[in-house]
Amino acid sequence: MQRYDLRHLKDNYSDRMLEIVASTAISEVTIFIIDFCKNYDNVTKALELLEKNGCTIMNSLSFSEVDWTIVVKRKV
Amino acid sequence: MSNVIFNIDGIKVEGDSNQSILQIARANGIFIPAICYLSNCSPTLACRMCMVEIDGKIQYSCKAKPKDGMEVVSKNEVIEQNRQDIMRSYDVNHPLKCGTCDKSGECELQDYTSIVGVGEQFLAAKDDYLGIKKWGKRQYDPSLCILCERCVTTCSDNIGESALKVEKLETSPNIDAYKDKVSKEVFSMWGKRTKGIISQVDDSCSECGECVSVCPVGAFIIQDFQYTSRSWELTKIPSSCTHCSANCKIEYNVKHTSIKDSSKKIYRVKNDFHFNPICGAGKYGYDFTNSKISSVNDMLSAINAFKESDTIIFNSNITNEEALILQKLKKEFGYKLVNNEAYRYKTFLDNYSSIVGKRLYSATLDDISSSDVVVTLGSFVKSENPLVKYHINKALKMNKGISLYFHPLKDLTMDQMGKNHYQINYKPEYEEEVLYLLLSLFSRVDELPSSIKKYISGNETTFNKVIKEDDKEVKLEVKSSKLLELIGSSLDFIETLTPLKDKEKITLIVGEDLYSGTHSSNLAKLIGLLEKNSIIKTMIIPSNNSIGVNLICDLSSDIGSKTIGYNCNGDFKISANDKVDANFYIPALNQQEGTVCNADLRVVPLNVAIPYNGYCLNDIANELGLYSKYTIDYTKELPKAKGFKTLEFDSLKDDYENDGTNNRGYELKNIDFKINDEVVIEKIDKELNSDNLVYLSNPILQFSEYTAKSKLLKDKAHLFVSKEFLESNGYVDGEIVEVSNNLKTVKLSLKLDKKLEGSVSYIPTYDVFSPIKELFKDYKYTNISVKRA
Numbered sequence: 001m002q003r004y005d006l007r008h009l010k011d012n013y014s015d016r017m018l019e020i021v022a023s024t025a026i027s028e029v030t031i032f033i034i035d036f037c038k039n040y041d042n043v044t045k046a047l048e049l050l051e052k053n054g055c056t057i058m059n060s061l062s063f064s065e066v067d068w069t070i071v072v073k074r075k076v
Numbered sequence: 077m078s079n080v081i082f083n084i085d086g087i088k089v090e091g092d093s094n095q096s097i098l099q100i101a102r103a104n105g106i107f108i109p110a111i112c113y114l115s116n117c118s119p120t121l122a123c124r125m126c127m128v129e130i131d132g133k134i135q136y137s138c139k140a141k142p143k144d145g146m147e148v149v150s151k152n153e154v155i156e157q158n159r160q161d162i163m164r165s166y167d168v169n170h171p172l173k174c175g176t177c178d179k180s181g182e183c184e185l186q187d188y189t190s191i192v193g194v195g196e197q198f199l200a201a202k203d204d205y206l207g208i209k210k211w212g213k214r215q216y217d218p219s220l221c222i223l224c225e226r227c228v229t230t231c232s233d234n235i236g237e238s239a240l241k242v243e244k245l246e247t248s249p250n251i252d253a254y255k256d257k258v259s260k261e262v263f264s265m266w267g268k269r270t271k272g273i274i275s276q277v278d279d280s281c282s283e284c285g286e287c288v289s290v291c292p293v294g295a296f297i298i299q300d301f302q303y304t305s306r307s308w309e310l311t312k313i314p315s316s317c318t319h320c321s322a323n324c325k326i327e328y329n330v331k332h333t334s335i336k337d338s339s340k341k342i343y344r345v346k347n348d349f350h351f352n353p354i355c356g357a358g359k360y361g362y363d364f365t366n367s368k369i370s371s372v373n374d375m376l377s378a379i380n381a382f383k384e385s386d387t388i389i390f391n392s393n394i395t396n397e398e399a400l401i402l403q404k405l406k407k408e409f410g411y412k413l414v415n416n417e418a419y420r421y422k423t424f425l426d427n428y429s430s431i432v433g434k435r436l437y438s439a440t441l442d443d444i445s446s447s448d449v450v451v452t453l454g455s456f457v458k459s460e461n462p463l464v465k466y467h468i469n470k471a472l473k474m475n476k477g478i479s480l481y482f483h484p485l486k487d488l489t490m491d492q493m494g495k496n497h498y499q500i501n502y503k504p505e506y507e508e509e510v511l512y513l514l515l516s517l518f519s520r521v522d523e524l525p526s527s528i529k530k531y532i533s534g535n536e537t538t539f540n541k542v543i544k545e546d547d548k549e550v551k552l553e554v555k556s557s558k559l560l561e562l563i564g565s566s567l568d569f570i571e572t573l574t575p576l577k578d579k580e581k582i583t584l585i586v587g588e589d590l591y592s593g594t595h596s597s598n599l600a601k602l603i604g605l606l607e608k609n610s611i612i613k614t615m616i617i618p619s620n621n622s623i624g625v626n627l628i629c630d631l632s633s634d635i636g637s638k639t640i641g642y643n644c645n646g647d648f649k650i651s652a653n654d655k656v657d658a659n660f661y662i663p664a665l666n667q668q669e670g671t672v673c674n675a676d677l678r679v680v681p682l683n684v685a686i687p688y689n690g691y692c693l694n695d696i697a698n699e700l701g702l703y704s705k706y707t708i709d710y711t712k713e714l715p716k717a718k719g720f721k722t723l724e725f726d727s728l729k730d731d732y733e734n735d736g737t738n739n740r741g742y743e744l745k746n747i748d749f750k751i752n753d754e755v756v757i758e759k760i761d762k763e764l765n766s767d768n769l770v771y772l773s774n775p776i777l778q779f780s781e782y783t784a785k786s787k788l789l790k791d792k793a794h795l796f797v798s799k800e801f802l803e804s805n806g807y808v809d810g811e812i813v814e815v816s817n818n819l820k821t822v823k824l825s826l827k828l829d830k831k832l833e834g835s836v837s838y839i840p841t842y843d844v845f846s847p848i849k850e851l852f853k854d855y856k857y858t859n860i861s862v863k864r865a
């Protein structure tokens with residue numbers, strides 16, 4: 001299990017997120033933290049992206065007033 | 077109301093049949109979990125944690141009433157599973173920000189999740205971001221909110237503003253998949269929670285901050301406090317608020333200022349929100365500590381000044397112990413002790429006491445909240461003593477009582493208390509007419525002095541009323557009193573007033589307006605007569621510690637040739653306010669130990685929130701020849717003959733028990749006072765005309781120079797006006813005007829008070845740098861002219 005802080009990328013986290021998912025092993029758990037820029041669409045976008053790319057969403061929670069954390073497990 | 081005996085978990089308990097099972101359990105030391113319930117408020121049934129089993133059936137103990145012989149089970153497997161699932165549902169999507177949340181460490185979500193043993197999470201719901209609301213000094217984060225509705229409850233049932241409500245969300249997550257996984261009680265509670273959010277009703281909030289106090293999680297916070305401290309880093313210092321005579325029980329939360337600065341700083345004030353809701357001044361106006369310290373040379377100058385002076389002028393913003401030191405200095409050195417606010421209060425109280433035969437008034441806060449009728453006369457009570465207003469609201473909300481509010485200024489804040497509240501806006505100087513009306517309504521008129529009987533009967537009149545009887549219009553002649561018209565009401569208002577005669581518990585609250593001005597002796601006597609000849613109990617709201625000062629000090633009305641000003645102007649000025657120029661500085665009231673007498677007729681303790689490393693009055697007194705190591709050595713010497721107890725300061729308790737039993741300090745004994753059988757009501761002419769009237773009173777949140785200097789409430793003087801005043805004169809909010817009368821001319825900015833109606837404006841007292849008080853003589857009302865500056 002590894003944790004990735006993508007907050008510095010603001011809402012441009014997609015490419016790096018996919019790169020990380022691709023580098024993880026099957027059944028590996030990954031925790032992402034993103035700056036969702038107080039726009040929930042960014043969270044939805046991330047969740048859809050992760051699900052579409054073979055991840056199961058384990059948890060998705062607000063982490064602070066500006067940060068969001070997503071826990072995923074790679075299934076394929 | 078009767079006594080009931082029943083069992084909770086096999087333990088025999090006793091309580092009142094009107095109380096809930098939860099209240100009785102708490103009073104008997106039995107723990108039943110509850111998040112949404114606030115003591116002495118309406119149960120909301122939002123959290124359902126207080127579920128119990130009564131005769132095999134699940135009921136909610138915050139609402140269920142006890143019966144003799146009842147068997148209550150507070151915990152079993154089913155109840156505990158339900159409680160665990162309730163907390164599990166509260167934990168769904170709760171942000172993981174305990175690391176930065178203000179509430180962490182004192183969070184009821186953390187506590188109860190742990191207490192009920194939530195070990196895994198099998199519930200889930202689609203999350204959403206609802207934004208963060210900034211409301212005045214507060215912040216509301218819906219993602220943290222568990223919708224317990226305690227904020228809504230306290231705002232309605234304690235504060236009387238109903239400024240918060242639960243609003244339905246447009247979209248909410250579908251949780252139907254879990255319908256069979258939890259009980260129907262839990263599913264229904266969770267479903268309701270996901271559909272709602274707290275919203276604020278426009279312009280209804282007075283910023284008392286009680287929504288922050290009651291919030292069990294970090295949903296409501298004070299913006300200024302956010303990210304400044306973890307709760308466990310703060311030292312909790314219990315004390316009493318010193319801004320008004322309510323002297324609410326508060327807790328200063330203190331720690332070092334920063335890594336570089338180890339000096340102590342107050343970060344926030346907390347309160348016992350179950351039994352003592354506080355106002356915004358107590359909540360936000362805490363940083364009035366005196367940072368200035370006088371030198372040894374200043375001390376020598378002070379001693380010389382005391383030796384050369386013959387008068388000490390002071391106000392009532394002092395402790396009983398300071399008052400006793402001043403009295404001892406008077407006895408030793410013959411000083412005249414001059415305190416205008418306490419002296420006015422004393423004169424008023426003397427006139428009242430000479431009729432009722434007691435030194436102090438008869439009503440306490442509990443008398444107000446348990447009244448069937450509460451009459452408020454001459455008090456801008458929301459700012460004069462907010463706790464009294466909260467108790468009036470309690471009488472209305474929880475006791476289904478009726479409020480009659482007599483005051484020249486139409487105050488919409490009072491109307492927010494809801495139905496059964498009647499506001500009568502009489503003209504200034506017509507307080508006597510209001511009292512005659514009350515005498516005619518509530519007293520045994522036959523036992524009143526003949527002149528008063530005659531005046532009342534001379535004002536009797538009738539009005540015609542048409543009613544429908546069997547489809548026919550019937551004309552009726554109804555008895556009324558011309559006094560109603562004299563005080564700005566109408567003759568038919570008698571129909572609202574007459575049924576109140578039969579009520580069993582009536583309390584009269586008298587405010588500062590009555591003990592200022594030339595009419596005050598008459599008014600005090602009329603109040604005495606009203607109390608003596610009826611079931612009415614009276615509270616005469618003191619300003620600050622005027623009760624303590626009067627009981628301890630022999631006050632003079634005349635000033636000598638050379639004066640010491642103790643927190644007042646004088647030839648040698650001593651001050652607890654570092655913002656004013658003074659010859660000598662002393663600790664502020666949150667830097668002192670001591671006691672004060674509050675409006676509830678109790679002697680309550682003050683503790684040191686921030687240490688003061690300079691001199692205080694006791695040091696000067698010691699140098700002058702009195703000897704006492706600490707100021708609080710005088711606590712046990714407070715005059716027993718006047719109603720104090722000979723108790724050491726350190727022996728004074730200051731808490732409320734689980735059932736609300738008040739253990740704050742001790743009750744003053746209401747000693748006998750010599751009765752004067754001859755009641756003379758003098759004829760005094762009215763002087764004011766009804767145009768351009770202005771009232772001397774503070775707005776909500778402000779009391780004195782100390783609230784006005786605090787960081788969060790900082791303000792200077794304004795002329796507070798209604799929208800009607802602005803519009804009828806073509807002024808705009810914030811415009812500078814010249815306010816003048818034959819006594820003084822001052823420039824002030826206009827400030828719109830959205831809760832004020834009518835043409836009467838008001839001027840505050842908290843700005844000690846403005847000469848505005850000089851516009852007034854003794855009375856709190858005067859005529860002014862206002863023109864563009």
